[in-house]
Amino acid sequence: MKTKSGDFVLPGDILGVSEEFVPSEWTYEEEGRIRSLVVGVVSVDNKNKKIAVIPKTSSPSILKKDVVVLGRITEVRGQRALVEIEKVKDSNRSLTTSYVGGIHISQAERGYVSRLTDEFRIGDIVEAKVTKVIGLDNIDLKTSEKELGVIKAMCTKCRHVMKKSKNEVICTNCGNKESRKLSVNYEG
Ligand SMILES: [Zn+2]
Structure with missing residues (x-):
């Protein structure tokens, strides 16, 4: 199973395998598989071989008041x-x-x-x-x-x-x- 940018995913959904991609924001790795931590949309960076999820409901905690x-x-x-x-x-x-x-x-x-x-x-x-x-x-x-x-x-x-x-x-x-x-x- 492989996901592409824009795919809607749920927590635990498999995004890719760790031989192919580096897990990035809002993802985690488990037994060689990269999974989503949150409900969101997949963002694949093919150049840097990174896979991330953009949270759908909540904003990334990194962007908050006074930052x-x-x-x-x-x-x-x-x-x-x-x-x-x-x-x-x-x-x-x-x-x-x-x-x-x-x-x-x-x-x-x-x-x-x-x-x-x-x-x-x-x-x-x-x-x-x-x-x-x-x-x-x-x-x-x-x-x-x-x-x-x-x-x-x-x-x-x-x-x-x-x-x-x-x-x-x-x-x-x-x-x-x-x-x-x-x-x-x-x-x-
Ligand atoms: Zn000028």
């Missing part, structure tokens, strides 16, 4: 910036699947923000704190602390990485100046 995560801005809408969460800060274990978080305009900075595009742009790398986990693709984040916010900004004109200069960022390639919610940990 700081690293992610990439994928969309900036009127009131909400979407973040593809890549990892938990200070954890060398990367997440087996990507989780989607959102930063509401009221959670971007301490003060009033009139335009969210003054805070974040697509492609920026941010550090943000989890405020609420609703689901795997619905995690509320905030950046309204000085050590949170953009740590790497991408120029909207040429996609080059930007350098921090006081409260703004300047593109070292084209000279474009932009505004961001910068973290004190900005890396440039």
Whole structure:
């Protein structure tokens, strides 16, 4: 029996054999077989030969309130910036699947923000704190602390990485100046 990504599984279901795959998140190994620990959906990483399960009902305990995560801005809408969460800060274990978080305009900075595009742009790398986990693709984040916010900004004109200069960022390639919610940990 072999499972593929997207298959729905129950606790104890066989996902594969340990000669073929390394058991990863939410799985366990028993007598050479990799089984699911939870009700969820299979995620197969063929490149790294890893097999994991994405829990269906509960969110992974690793993502909880006050945990700081690293992610990439994928969309900036009127009131909400979407973040593809890549990892938990200070954890060398990367997440087996990507989780989607959102930063509401009221959670971007301490003060009033009139335009969210003054805070974040697509492609920026941010550090943000989890405020609420609703689901795997619905995690509320905030950046309204000085050590949170953009740590790497991408120029909207040429996609080059930007350098921090006081409260703004300047593109070292084209000279474009932009505004961001910068973290004190900005890396440039
Ligand atoms: Zn540029």
